[in-house]
Amino acid sequence: APARAPDSTASTTDAQIHLRKLEPNAPYMSPLKEAGPDQRYSAYLEQRKAYAASTAFFIDTADIFFEAGQTDLGVRILSNIAEVGWHNRSLLRILSYRLQQAGQVAAALPLLERVRDLGPEEPQSWRDLGLANAAAGNFQQAMEFLWQTASRRWDSRFADIDLIALEELNALATRYKIPVMPGMDPRLIRVLPVD
Secondary structure, three states: OOOOOOOOOOOOOOOOOOOOOOOOOOOOHHHHHHOOOOOHHHHHHHHHHHHOOOHHHHHHHHHHHHHOOOHHHHHHHHHHHHHHOOOOHHHHHHHHHHHHHOOOHHHHHHHHHHHHHHOOOOHHHHHHHHHHHHHOOOHHHHHHHHHHHHHOOOOHHHOOHHHHHHHHHHHHHHHHOOOOOOOOOHHHOOOOOOO
16 A cells, blocks of 8 residues: 655644653751741751651752752752761762752862762762862863763773763863863864763
8 A cells, every 4th residue: 555645734833741740748848838937947956856767858858948949058968978978979960960950069069079089980989079060160070070981991890881971071161162171082082072
């Protein structure tokens, strides 16, 4: 049978996905949400007595403070994660990601350095430092960390991280006109057809 021509009257709409913001429903959320701005931190301290061992408590609570524009208190609350998990790369990564999400990139950098020091054999530790430094405007340092990710030999479980980091490095070099650093293979630095 001959192929049918597309129906010219058919609607060509783009599919869209809309995600709702996660609304945690833990018992500690209601008292914090219901408290006024001046009473919110006291409500947090009261709830902390029961949930001090829960990382999710600090993350959820900090989000409430960030959304209310109480950034300093949100950062203070998140800092509890560093106290609990100073030797835990995963917790420190989560903390640094949350700080960056809240616009506190400078506060995330020392945490990512700690993650890198705890796990120098993980390329993601170097890549995270590169991306966070780029977000902080430290482009030369960002390039150095991304080059470490792109140029070192990693365990086979980290397949293709070098290509990802190389694309990010090239995007950074192109966008901000950063010269090739000593030790970088100039043949690998070029505008790539990616966003």
